[in-house]
Amino acid sequence: MGVLSIEPMDLEGPLHWALPPSKSHMIRWMVLAAQSSGTVALHFSQEPGRDVSSMAECLKALGAVIECNDSEWVISGVGRDGFKTPVSTLNCGNSGTTARFLMAMAAGMSETVEIDGDDSLRGRDMSVIAGVLRDLGCSVSRDTLPLTVAGPLESGTTVVDLSSSSQALSAMLLAAPRFPSSVTLETVGRSVSRGYYEMSFEIAENCGSQNRFSEDVNEIVPWEVTVPKAVMMPTEDSLLPIAMLISELHGASLELEIGGETSPVIVGLASQSAVLxxxxxxxxxxxxxxxxxxxxxxxxxxxxxSRGKESDRIGSTVYLLRTFGMDAEATEDGLDIPGNQSPSRPEIPVDSHQDHRLAMTAMALASSCGGVVSEPEICAVSDPGFIPRLLGLGD
Incomplete structure (x- = not known):
């Protein structure tokens, strides 16, 4: 286990900051492109995260051809031949999205597929997508990784609970081109992360899908994927608050490279809304x-x-703030946070909990007061350039 020691940095603005490409967009485009008979070039400016690379390696194992260059990845699909049975376990690394999408894709195949990930991913719950696949006739060995999926799935109706994650719905939609028949998904629960399934339906539509989201019942119909020649990836704007934190800690303005619209939540955060x-x-x-x-x-x-993410992010956020001499109280669905606090150097190394967002937030705080952060390499899951970019601000 590595550690990174950061001494307090004296930063003056403007601070130039760039964001990596959106891993959610890239993974979805790769999944659909891999099922097509065509070729698409995905363009971006910064290095994609390790989650994206994990999906790329798994798709290669299924027969897709992916050429990775500095500013573009070119994906050629398997066409009418379909996916081949992988000769070894599909390793999803730290990516829950990759694991759930691959489970649904394996359900469209007739051979058993084994899926695994790192220690952190092995602790995450796969029961929602596993239950959906079992209801549709597939064999799924476990609700956590490592597991096996044996298809093919059968036409039928099942229930998808959207109250903890929307990934099962996205997974079924994006794997549908290789399904032997249509399936019907009844959605229940107060949906969360709605932007992600909206993204899935939008990208699928751009690739020829006639499936549209419905609040109650979704019939997911297979289709022949068509892809454009090139697509520009938006940036990973969910990492923007970390850059905002660095700016606020040092009282320095930011110069940002952003490719996409800023969400209302981030706008609310920037305007210091009392309730987020x-x-x-x-x-x-x-x-x-x-x-x-x-x-x-x-x-x-x-x-x-957020308790079901790479870490229990409510609990781990309280831990992080208290480690830096600040405070917050966990509630049933979030946090109560006193204001006008200042971070102080932790007396012990900060445990990143194998959570890239926790680690990056810890490093941002340490840039102000100093500190040691464990497992700094986990940042590469979403932003391989984060550490050199942060440390380079002090040059």
Missing amino acids: DLRDESDLICPAAALMAIGNGGRIIGAAH
């Missing part, structure tokens, strides 16, 4: 809580589902 609802953006909880702590304080709500 993370129903659809629970990934922001760590840096958002730190920003509120050094600002006017406030309350985070709607984030109960």
Whole structure:
């Protein structure tokens, strides 16, 4: 286990900051392109995260051809031949999205596929997508990794609970081109992370899908995937609050490279809203809580589902703030955070809990007061350039 020691940095603005490509967009485009008979070039400016690379390696094992260059990845699909049975276990690394999408894709095949990941991913719950696949006639060995999926799935109706994650719905939609028949998904629960399934339906539509989201019942019909010649990837704007935190800690302005629209939640965070609802953006909880702590304080709500991420992000965020001499109280669905706090150097190394967003938030705080962060390499899951970019601000 590595550690990174960061001494307090004296930063003056403007701070130039770039964001990596959106891993959610890239993974979805790769999944559909791999099922097509065509070729698409995905363009971007910064290095994609390790989660994206994990999906790329798995798709290669299924027969897709992926050429990775500095500013573009070119994906050629398997066409009418379909996916081949992988000769070894599909390793999803740290990516829950990759694992759930691959489970649904394996359900469209007739051979048993084994799926695994790192220690952190092995602790995450796969029961929702596993239950959906079992209801449709597949054999799924376990509700956590490592597991096996044996298809093919059968036509039928099942229930998808959207109250903890929307990934099962996205997985079934994006794997549908290789399904032997249509399936019907009845959605229940107060949906969270709605932007992600909306993204899935939009990208699928851009690739020829006639499936449209319905609040109650979704009939998912297979289709022949068609892909454009090239697509520009938006940036990973869920990492923007970490750059905002660095800016606020040092009282320095930011110069940002952003490719995409800024979400209303991030706008609310920038304007120091007293209540921040993370129903659809629970990934922001760590840096958002730190920003509120050094600002006017406030309350985070709607984030109960963040407990099922790479770490229990409600509990780990409280841990992080307290390690830096600040405070917050966990609630049922979020945090109560006093304002006007200042971070102080931790007396012990900060445990990143194998959570890239927790680790990056810890490093941002350490840039102000100093500190040692464990497993810094986990940042590469979403942003391989984060550490050199942060340390380079002091040059």
